[in-house]
Amino acid sequence: MTNNSNRIRIYTLGGVALLLVLFLINISVGSIAIPLHEILAGLTGAALSKRSWEIILFDYRIPKALTAILAGLALSISGLQMQTFFRNPLAGPYVLGISSGAGLGVAVLLLGGSAVGWNLMGGSFIGIWGTILAASTGAMLVLILMSLTAWKVKDSMTLLIIGLMFGSATGAIISLLSYFGGAEELKLFTVWSMGSLGGVSKEQLWVFFMVCVIGIFPVILFVKSYNAMLLGERYAESMGVNLYQLRWAMILSTGMLAGSATAFCGPVAFIGIAVPHLARMVFQTGDHRVLFPASALIGASFLLLCDSISQLPGTTETLPINVITSLFGAPLVIWLILKRNFSRDF
Amino acid sequence: MKKGENILQGRDVAVGYRQGKAIRWVVKNLSFSLQSAKLTCLLGPNGVGKSTLIKAIMGQNLPVKGEISYKGKPIGQLSPRDMARNVSVVLTDRISPGNLTVRQLVALGRIPFTSWLGSMSPEDEQAVQKALDATHIGYIENRKVSEISDGQLQKTMIARALAQDGKLIILDEPTAHLDLVNRLEIMQLLRDIAHTQQKAILVVTHDLDIAVETADEFWLMPCGGPVVIGRPEDLILSGAINQLLPDGKLQFSPTTGKVQAIMAEETIPVDGPEEVAQWLRMALRKQNMLPSNALRLSVTKDPVSFLIYRKETKEQFYTIEETLNALQLE
Numbered sequence: 001m002t003n004n005s006n007r008i009r010i011y012t013l014g015g016v017a018l019l020l021v022l023f024l025i026n027i028s029v030g031s032i033a034i035p036l037h038e039i040l041a042g043l044t045g046a047a048l049s050k051r052s053w054e055i056i057l058f059d060y061r062i063p064k065a066l067t068a069i070l071a072g073l074a075l076s077i078s079g080l081q082m083q084t085f086f087r088n089p090l091a092g093p094y095v096l097g098i099s100s101g102a103g104l105g106v107a108v109l110l111l112g113g114s115a116v117g118w119n120l121m122g123g124s125f126i127g128i129w130g131t132i133l134a135a136s137t138g139a140m141l142v143l144i145l146m147s148l149t150a151w152k153v154k155d156s157m158t159l160l161i162i163g164l165m166f167g168s169a170t171g172a173i174i175s176l177l178s179y180f181g182g183a184e185e186l187k188l189f190t191v192w193s194m195g196s197l198g199g200v201s202k203e204q205l206w207v208f209f210m211v212c213v214i215g216i217f218p219v220i221l222f223v224k225s226y227n228a229m230l231l232g233e234r235y236a237e238s239m240g241v242n243l244y245q246l247r248w249a250m251i252l253s254t255g256m257l258a259g260s261a262t263a264f265c266g267p268v269a270f271i272g273i274a275v276p277h278l279a280r281m282v283f284q285t286g287d288h289r290v291l292f293p294a295s296a297l298i299g300a301s302f303l304l305l306c307d308s309i310s311q312l313p314g315t316t317e318t319l320p321i322n323v324i325t326s327l328f329g330a331p332l333v334i335w336l337i338l339k340r341n342f343s344r345d346f
Numbered sequence: 347m348k349k350g351e352n353i354l355q356g357r358d359v360a361v362g363y364r365q366g367k368a369i370r371w372v373v374k375n376l377s378f379s380l381q382s383a384k385l386t387c388l389l390g391p392n393g394v395g396k397s398t399l400i401k402a403i404m405g406q407n408l409p410v411k412g413e414i415s416y417k418g419k420p421i422g423q424l425s426p427r428d429m430a431r432n433v434s435v436v437l438t439d440r441i442s443p444g445n446l447t448v449r450q451l452v453a454l455g456r457i458p459f460t461s462w463l464g465s466m467s468p469e470d471e472q473a474v475q476k477a478l479d480a481t482h483i484g485y486i487e488n489r490k491v492s493e494i495s496d497g498q499l500q501k502t503m504i505a506r507a508l509a510q511d512g513k514l515i516i517l518d519e520p521t522a523h524l525d526l527v528n529r530l531e532i533m534q535l536l537r538d539i540a541h542t543q544q545k546a547i548l549v550v551t552h553d554l555d556i557a558v559e560t561a562d563e564f565w566l567m568p569c570g571g572p573v574v575i576g577r578p579e580d581l582i583l584s585g586a587i588n589q590l591l592p593d594g595k596l597q598f599s600p601t602t603g604k605v606q607a608i609m610a611e612e613t614i615p616v617d618g619p620e621e622v623a624q625w626l627r628m629a630l631r632k633q634n635m636l637p638s639n640a641l642r643l644s645v646t647k648d649p650v651s652f653l654i655y656r657k658e659t660k661e662q663f664y665t666i667e668e669t670l671n672a673l674q675l676e
Binding site: 221223224227230232239241242280289 | 435458
């Protein structure tokens with residue numbers, strides 16, 4: 001591990017610097033132009049020259065940038081765990097059905113009512129917390145189903161296929177609900193499913209942050225086991241790795257990280273699958289003690305960048321975040337597949 | 347050579363696997379022991395339960411009757427970490443950690459010893475270096491695993507098992523998919539390691555020829571029959587080794603040390619230096635040429651030539667092909 005430790009050090013420092021720059025760029029762009037020196041002054045504690053700028057900066061842009069950082073790292077770390085655990089380069093939070101589970105929860109909340117004639121959204125008392133609660137419940141439900149299956153099924157490949165089937169099944173139920181749902185609710189759901197980083201308040205950000213901290217804990221605890229998993233389950237077992245514990249750690253951690261990210265921001269596509277590959281490519285290592293922080297850094301930077309682009313600098317329009325991540329993520333994954341033999345990538 | 351100590355012992359072992367509620371017993375009434383400084387080869391046809399047996403030895407959760415003990419301790423009482431520190435394996439599973447270097451892969455063998463974060467102590471580094479040296483792969487230690495050959499990868503996996511530093515190493519068909527040179531090299535490497543580092547090494551293999559040349563002990567698992575354990579040389583002389591081969595078709599020849607098809611022993615007599623004569627005889631047997639009174643054959647070595655003596659004539663040829671053609675004209 002010594003021969004490229006210099007490379008790793010330089011890239012990590014570079015990554016942190018890049019993250020800071022992207023954070024600055026992210027909070028400087030938006031529909032209202034705020035001069036950069038005002039933002040820098042604001043960050044160092046000085047008052048901004050306009051009260052409205054201060055509200056925009058501290059109540060909107062900074063929470064949104066922090067949300068992007070948290071969601072980016074949460075999804076990337078989930079993706080890396082899944083790819084290593086399932087020994088499958090195409091695994092990600094989508095694959096275990098966690099994102100679709102969250103989607104189903106929200107769909108039931110927004111569309112289910114109107115489908116049977118109730119009007120749950122009539123009053124806005126449910127609001128954002130309702131969505132978050134529904135998404136978390138949906139994600140956790142799929143997760144519990146997956147855990148029960150994981151307990152029965154020993155083979156990871158089978159588990160992965162079952163995850164895909166859960167995803168398809170929840171997708172079908174969502175389609176069904178959309179078919180019967182009212183036009184108004186359908187629009188609300190569609191907007192949620194496009195993803196948004198802007199809807200997270202300061203208090204919710206704290207909740208998100210705490211969930212992420214708890215979710216990362218199992219990763220730190222099992223980082224050595226993930227290295228052993230590079231050789232597959234049987235070798236890992238022969239090196240004393242408790243697969244049963246590792247499986248549960250992976251499920252709980254991914255559930256919390258990807259589940260909360262989806263709940264707060266909607267299903268953000270491609271981060272979970274693409275970022276771990278980027279991390280492996282840039283840092284040229286298979287060591288998870290490097291790959292986990294690297295994925296977190298790259299994931300956070302990637303989502304900050306996507307969000308900055310979605311602001312369409314120079315205009316007052318804002319695109320849904322999912323449009324940008326998919327637009328950049330899909331070609332990235334295709335390029336990765338074409339550029340290098342995926343099976344050699346681990 | 348000093349006598350090895352008992353590392354692994356099995357008494358009246360039966361191993362099976364679960365089929366629904368029922369248990370199918372694959373291996374029955376097996377008693378064995380593995381000693382340090384010995385290379386043991388487990389041979390037998392496919393489906394006879396070799397893999398099931400080694401899984402049981404590795405301590406995987408299988409229905410086991412009887413007792414398997416490691417250095418006198420039943421393996422069921424050893425924790426996974428203790429097992430990992432004492433028994434390491436080389437499996438047939440395809441691995442693809444292309445982003446690891448050879449040294450990093452070997453270092454994975456230290457996982458049972460390192461702290462929860464996996465930082466390597468000087469002893470760990472030393473064990474890795476020793477494993478790299480023993481397998482002679484130090485010169486590729488910084489190459490990516492995806493860039494090395496199959497033979498080098500197999501040596502790397504053996505080095506990883508060595509770095510795990512247990513007394514017992516189990517290898518499941520380590521020479522499959524390798525060419526002849528690599529097969530010989532790997533098996534000789536394993537014997538050297540067993541002898542110099544006092545390891546007990548158990549190799550599951552189909553490579554009878556090479557196993558005969560390298561192993562200190564054989565476990566033969568024939569279909570249906572009881573397991574036969576002994577020194578390969580003894581098993582050859584007693585003919586027990588033929589239990590591995592299908593009846594009436596093949597046999598292990600004590601003369602050549604090779605598995606051969608059972609062919610008509612009788613053929614046209616051939617005189618001359620044996621190293622040339624045996625090949626002509628083999629060719630004759632393949633063609634089913636029976637002896638005849640009117641014919642005698644002889645060979646010379648320098649230069650290689652083949653002579654056909656008939657009643658009055660004598661013909662000389664320089665290849666077996668020409669000789670056979672001349673004989674077949676009759």
